[in-house]
Amino acid sequence: MAYDVKVMPFDYDYNARGVVEVLQNVRTLFMTRAGTCPLDRELGIDLSLIDDPMPTARAKLQVEMIQKLKRYEPRARISKFGVDSRVLDGHLLLTVAIQVNIGEGWL
Secondary structure, X not given: OOEEEEOOOOOOOOOOOHHHHHHXXXXXXXXXXXXXXXXXXXXXXXXXXXXXXXXHHHHHHHHHHHHHHHHHOOOEEEEEEEEEXXXXXXXXXXXXXXXXXXXXXXX
């Protein structure tokens, strides 16, 4: 089973457990700009690819997200990657389908 994760602001649940915790961690990882976390400057996504042509930026972003998930949230993996063509306040909406492994196999 895949869970859609939209890369946009959300209310953080400090008591989250299980699948909800993993999905929240993924969203936080993808919404953090690399270099902004004081104790781990590599945490987050490198946004230097923003000005690249769309096909190049999309490919680089996919690689970046896959690598960061393997390092920071190994309980999750991307099963589908999409960019919503609707513009929300000048931002593109990324949607990533995530599979989660919490000890019972990949959900």
